[in-house]
Amino acid sequence: MTEPDAPSARRRLAISVRTRIVAAITAVAAVGLLAVGFSVYFVERQRILEQVDARLHDNLESARFIVGTGDDGTGWASSSAALAAVVQRMSPDDNTGAMGMVDGVITTVPGIQLDLDLQNEADFAQHAHGLLQDGDPLIATYAEDGRTWRYLAAPIVIEGSPKPQEVVFVLVYDLEAELAEINDSAEMFLWASGITLVVIAATGSIVATRLLRPLRQMRETAERITAQSLDERLPVDGNDDVAELSETMNDMLDRIDDALESQRQLLSDVGHELKTPITIVRGNLEVMDPEDPDDARDTRQLAVDELDRMGRLVADLAAAAALHGPAPVQPKHVDVADLVRQISRKAQGIVGAEVKLGSVAEGSATLDAARITQAMLQLAQNAVTHGDGALEMGSRTVGESIEFWVRDEGAGVPDDAKQRIFERFQRGADAAARSGSGLGLHIVQVIARAHHGTAHVEDADGGGAVFILRVPRRDAPASHADDLDDVVIPPRPPLPAANGNADTKEVDGS
Secondary structure, three states, X not given: OOHHHHHHHHHHXXXXXXXXXXXXXXXXXXXXXXXXXXXXXXXXXXXXXXXXXXHHHHHHHHHHHHXXXXXXXXXXXOHHHHHHHHHHXXXXXXXXXXXXXXXXXXXXXXXXXXXXXXXXXXXXXXHHHHHOOOOXXXXXXXEEOOEEEEEEEEEEEOOOOOOXXXXXXXXXXXXXXXXXXXXXXXXXXXXXXXXXXXXHHHHHHHXXXXXXXXXXXXXXXXXXXXXXXXXXXXXXXXXXXXXXXXXXXHHHHHHHHHHHXXXXXXXXXXXXXXXXXXXXXXXXXXXXXXXXXXXXXXXXXXXXXXXXXXXXXXXXXXXXXXXXXXXXXOOEEEEHHHXXXXXXXXXXXXXOOEEEEOOOOOOEEEEOXXXXXXXXXXXXXXXXXXXXXEEEEEEEEEOOEEEEEXXXXXOOOOHXXXXXXXXXXXXXXXXXXXXXXXXXXXXXXXXXXXXXXXXXXEEOOXXXXXXXXEEEOOOOOOOOHHHHHHOOOOXXXXXXXXOOOOOOOOOOOO
16 A cells, blocks of 8 residues: 555544444443433332332231131131131232141132142242241242242131141242333333434434534545645535634635745745845856956955845844744833833944934833844834934833834835835835845834734824834733832843944835
8 A cells, every 4th residue: 555545544444533423422322221221120129029028018917907806706716717717818919829838738728819829839838837936927038949939927826726726827929920010111111222222323423424524524625735725715604613613724724825825935035135146246256357366356345245145134034033933022021111211222332323212101011122122223223224324212102002113314115115114025216225134124023913013104294204113011000019029121231332234224124
């Protein structure tokens, strides 16, 4: 079997979800029915056995009453006469038999036919006679030769009676016959339970098939979807959990499609960005005169510059990739005003920057101070590149959010480019005259999104542009001392040295 056929083979060998669902439902129903059936059976069985003993006690009392009242109230002439009266007057019941005996020998039987004939049960008579002691009545069980009887043996003694003076009245219940009725009911219950389980299994199979059909369609659709064909989507039918799962899967496919398209676009953009410096370096090396020191020196300088540009591109790509990791930001409580003042001091180290600190919002907020600093310095570098160095930065509170802003005095951003400049590798009209990777503003936007915020640009009053980074405040009430103890205020750094880092610009998205 080839490797591509392995998933199909596993599906053929595996037990389907429908089968497992139906089997589980049927098994639970079977256990429930059996539990109910056995409970009812044993309760009813115990009730019948208790009724048998109760009837034996009732017949014992009846025998005592008959013997006590005598023959028409005059007493009994003999024990045998009393025994005959008790046996004849005994109330007949289903599955019963009666007899009288003397010294273990059957002497008297009822005058009517009972369900249980004891006339020829000499072994039973000897068994009952052997258990009688001291003239006390006996209720016991006889289980011999495949028979199970519950019986009453009551001695009868009449004072002054001729021999035999002591006789024994015996009443017997056939327990197997008594329990046979409930056994028939139990058998009917088992048949009914079996039919019920068949109906449950059939109904469950039909319902499970209908409910799982969308899942089967989802699997078939997923098998058809590949990295080269992500256009197909799962059908969404109804308003149940399966429909919600289909919508979630479609959303996931949309995200995967966007991610793959973004990846393809990134590779295309990177290839395009690297192609230009490589072409420049190759072309100049091909025409360079190795015998001319000036030409070799100029070509070397050009190659180093282009390699530096490629290095900055790779570094910016690595920085952007880090912001797409599992933990792009690590928010903590920070003092917003102190953070902005520190960023302003750091921005003064950018070559050509003339930084002015504007209005500053007070209070604390939950954010990643390092990432916000990175984004604000990127905006400051952008303002220096396109605004002749003069810039103003600050912060303000807007509802439940904090806005960090940087204003320059450049030419501003055209309306049709205000959204586009935050995309990867977007450059302005003056891109040819400036160095940069085209990733700076894109990194600012990714930092904003990592904080569940936004980044955008607006026209500034009097000319220029204002770049705004808005993030949710999510801060704790400042009135609680324990919250203030959690506020992390980064140490105030010294003024950074000028480093001439000017690889970003305002409308090239760097």
